[in-house]
Amino acid sequence: MAAMKDPRPCSIADTLAVVGEKYSLLVLREVCLGNGRFDQLVRNTGAPRDILSARLRRLVEAGVLTKRLYSERPQRFEYRPTQAGLELEPVLMTLKEWGDRHLRNGTDLPMTVEHSCGGALVPVVTCGACGDPVRHEDLTARPQAPGWTLTGPTAA
Template sequence: MTTPHADPYDVPGRPCSIAAALQVVGDRWSLLAVREITFGNHRFRQIAKNTGAPTDRLSARLKSLVADGVLERRPLSDEPRHDGYYLTEAGRDLLGVIRELLRWGDRWLTTSPPMKLRHHDHDFTPRAVCAHCGEPVTQDEMHAEVTAEGWSLSGPIADSPRQA
């Protein structure tokens, strides 16, 4: 995988992996392209049609996602003379983010969801489980711990050498 372009310590404001991730996939077309590739649409034309993205913007975005190691280009299985877009391990790791955006959109933005995720013969309902101890996790049980030097949860620490 290529070296990522976004460093959590090289973003404006608080050093943050969320800000770094948004520099890579934080525009509309990036995550919609990942969605389409997840659905098995590997051709540029399919991705453009199904996202509604302007082709020049989509082309630039796909190129950037390849450079950032989210996607890779390789020959299409049914047409080896042409390349398609495929998810890398980093791209596949975005699927949880996409599922959560789908869940949030279904809950807050629509009365009739246009798509469902299914698991065997029932609707899929994700559940957070701690990978370390195996226990189910609720939002109330989690807390943020700042590890960036010179920062607290409320912001920069004024007398820190990193803030001078």
């Protein structure tokens, strides 16, 4: 995700610069599931080996994954999520939720996630302050840096 003169300083863009390249989030999905070995990642993500290699390097250097030796002689490695990597799981969950609902009508899901409370997880984004589920109409963008001249009714 190299050159891009995004005139907008933006954490969304910055995060995508780390995990927005093709396969990166699928790699993270697998690593969070515990499938952190190279050949598993090739099989489960469908990424070409050279691309996977590049993505892993990038994610390790960005502090999202770590490379761990799980066997000397023969040397074998495994990738695991860092704390920062685990904190990207909300992104995976919201992506999954949208796909489950809009691309599969909520039926025939290939995988579900069970929450410790007992049921299938339905991730809901709430406001940390009041605890209410967040709806578009309740949001107002507050530009803080130059480059953020809003024109429209504004909400993100």
